[in-house]
Amino acid sequence: MLRIFKTRETITKIQQRQISEFIIEKLIFLSGLASVLFVILIFVFLLKEGVSLFKTVSLKDFLIGKFWYPISDPPRFGVLPLLMGSLWVTLGAVLIAVPLGLGCAIFIGQIVPRSLRDYFKAGVELLAAIPSVVLGFVGLVTLVPLVRHLFHLRSGLTVLSGSLMLAFMAMPTIVSIIEDAFNAVPKSYREGSFALGATQWQTIYRVLIPAAAPGILAGVMLGMGRVIGETMAVMMITGNAAILPKSFFDPARTMTATIAAEMGEAVRGSSHYFALFAIGIVLFLITFLVNLVADFVLHRKK
Amino acid sequence: MSKIHVQDLNLYYSSFHALKDVSMNIEACRITSMIGPSGCGKSTLLRVFNRMNDLIDGVRIEGEVLIDGKNIFGRDILLSELRKRIGMVFQRPNPFPISIFENVAYGPRVHGLAKSKDLEGLVERCLSAVELWEVLKDKLHHSALSLSGEQQQRLCIARLLAIEPDVLLMDEPCSALDPIATAKIEELCFQLKERYTIVIVTHNMQQAARISDDVGFMLLGELVEFGQTDKIFTNPVDQRTNDYISGRFG
Numbered sequence: 268m269l270r271i272f273k274t275r276e277t278i279t280k281i282q283q284r285q286i287s288e289f290i291i292e293k294l295i296f297l298s299g300l301a302s303v304l305f306v307i308l309i310f311v312f313l314l315k316e317g318v319s320l321f322k323t324v325s326l327k328d329f330l331i332g333k334f335w336y337p338i339s340d341p342p343r344f345g346v347l348p349l350l351m352g353s354l355w356v357t358l359g360a361v362l363i364a365v366p367l368g369l370g371c372a373i374f375i376g377q378i379v380p381r382s383l384r385d386y387f388k389a390g391v392e393l394l395a396a397i398p399s400v401v402l403g404f405v406g407l408v409t410l411v412p413l414v415r416h417l418f419h420l421r422s423g424l425t426v427l428s429g430s431l432m433l434a435f436m437a438m439p440t441i442v443s444i445i446e447d448a449f450n451a452v453p454k455s456y457r458e459g460s461f462a463l464g465a466t467q468w469q470t471i472y473r474v475l476i477p478a479a480a481p482g483i484l485a486g487v488m489l490g491m492g493r494v495i496g497e498t499m500a501v502m503m504i505t506g507n508a509a510i511l512p513k514s515f516f517d518p519a520r521t522m523t524a525t526i527a528a529e530m531g532e533a534v535r536g537s538s539h540y541f542a543l544f545a546i547g548i549v550l551f552l553i554t555f556l557v558n559l560v561a562d563f564v565l566h567r568k569k
Numbered sequence: 570m571s572k573i574h575v576q577d578l579n580l581y582y583s584s585f586h587a588l589k590d591v592s593m594n595i596e597a598c599r600i601t602s603m604i605g606p607s608g609c610g611k612s613t614l615l616r617v618f619n620r621m622n623d624l625i626d627g628v629r630i631e632g633e634v635l636i637d638g639k640n641i642f643g644r645d646i647l648l649s650e651l652r653k654r655i656g657m658v659f660q661r662p663n664p665f666p667i668s669i670f671e672n673v674a675y676g677p678r679v680h681g682l683a684k685s686k687d688l689e690g691l692v693e694r695c696l697s698a699v700e701l702w703e704v705l706k707d708k709l710h711h712s713a714l715s716l717s718g719e720q721q722q723r724l725c726i727a728r729l730l731a732i733e734p735d736v737l738l739m740d741e742p743c744s745a746l747d748p749i750a751t752a753k754i755e756e757l758c759f760q761l762k763e764r765y766t767i768v769i770v771t772h773n774m775q776q777a778a779r780i781s782d783d784v785g786f787m788l789l790g791e792l793v794e795f796g797q798t799d800k801i802f803t804n805p806v807d808q809r810t811n812d813y814i815s816g817r818f819g
């Protein structure tokens with residue numbers, strides 16, 4: 268028979284459960300709130316410090332000024348060469364990493380025999396485990412002379428070297444996300460295509476790639492986010508010259524490298540100090556935008 | 570000469586013996602049903618004919634399968650050519666996530682059959698053959714995934730017709746469809762039978778009785794009995810066939 272009346276004992280048990288439920292719920296809520304709060308705090312701090320720059324320098328001079336001479340007299344705080352430095356290096360890295368990453372993901376996911384697949388995957392993931400300063404160091408002594416010799420340049424410290432290096436660093440992200448995207452494509456598409464007599468390659472580029480397109484785009488975007496934010500390696504091998512690059516063979520300096528290199532020596536509260544924060548805002552906005560687009564692309568499908 | 574001649578066919582998934590000494594002849598322009606309880610090897614047999622089992626690791630095949638007198642395991646067989654001639658419709662409709670038009674155009678494009686000018690006519694003919702043209706002619710560029718299950722299955726058949734196969738393998742093509750849609754697909758099979766050899770796997774005994782000219786009954790990887798439909802259903806030779814069709818097991 269069903270017991271309708273609860274005993275005193277079960278009532279306290281239920282109460283206890285309700286209390287712990289309540290506490291857990293609030294804790295989860297708090298930790299969610301905390302992460303949002305941190306982001307807001309960081310952004311507010313960045314904004315407050317960065318905006319102070321515009322008391323002494325006009326926004327226009329900052330955004331489209333062609334010269335970054337922070338310690339000359341009078342100082343010039345044009346972010347354009349740094350912005351362009353970042354964009355060139357990123358563009359180069361994306362141009363190299365996307366075809367390579369796509370090919371690598373297809374190779375690992377579709378072509379390599381199953382028994383070898385895990386080794387290749389581990390190899391790619393290992394790439395992500397190398398600290399960026401180590402990669403930068405290795406790049407400095409191998410990639411830089413190579414680029415110099417190959418293209419007969421006076422110096423191998425160029426945008427191209429940085430792009431190559433960053434392409435490698437973005438590869439693990441790009442490959443693993445694209446590979447997941449391929450795995451998420453229903454097997455029945457592959458079967459249907461093979462059953463119509465399509466070859467492996469036709470199946471990959473006519474069915475698999477279109478079906479996985481949103482995931483591929485997201486992988487590219489996230490890889491790009493990684494590239495824009497990267498500092499150490501790129502500081503070591505792009506020549507670190509704050510000039511507007513005109514080609515991939517020019518030296519460049521990125522926004523991240525500038526902040527990292529100059530934050531230590533900038534006098535706290537000086538225009539230079541505020542200018543570095545202003546660069547931080549620009550950087551923040553760019554990565555935010557990239558992530559937003561990636562997110563949009565990923566979720567539009569569902 | 571029969572369309573498909575199977576002689577002493579054995580198939581192993583690694584160590585699992587999935588088809589045992591199967592021999593039979595499938596005739597052209599007839600509908601042949603394969604029936605039998607779940608797991609008896611119907612799909613496996615069907616997938617031998619267009620060599621889809623090649624995609625699975627560890628499959629070993631012994632014996633002989635001749636289609637139009639040609640050994641499909643021969644060295645001179647081009648897989649893509651074989652699969653172009655032996656089309657397959659799957660249990661779950663699996664149109665590609667591209668437009669309706671592109672789904673039908675897929676095969677011809679892959680085989681380099683038609684220039685884009687002729688493609689439109691071809692797509693129209695294939696969609697008409699499965700009676701989708703009137704309904705869909707203004708929606709050709711919509712995603713194929715927006716169609717109903719039955720329409721998707723028809724589209725998958727149209728997609729096959731576009732590469733002009735001569736054998737259609739259908740693996741439980743109606744199991745995801747309601748009775749009305751099923752009746753329509755069966756009707757379509759009747760029409761297609763004039764020009765195509767159809768082999769259909771079904772769990773539905775009535776369906777096998779309704780549509781097929783020949784029936785094969787399989788059990789645990791063996792082909793127990795094979796013959797004309799009315800004979801199998803009214804006067805089976807083997808006791809196991811009798812038990813199965815009278816619903817005593819399976």
Ligand SMILES: Nc1ncnc2c1ncn2[C@@H]1O[C@H](COP(=O)(O)OP(=O)(O)OP(=O)(O)O)[C@@H](O)[C@H]1O
Binds near residue numbers: 605607609612613614
């Ligand atoms: N890829 C595979 N690897 C190993 N064993 C398999 C594989 N595919 C099928 N089998 C086994 O082979 C046997 C026959 O499978 P098959 O799919 O041909 O049966 P079926 O008659 O089509 O069954 P159903 O009516 O459920 O579709 C089953 O016992 C199944 O477990």
Ligand SMILES: [Mg+2]
Binds near residue numbers: 611612613740
């Ligand atoms: Mg089956």
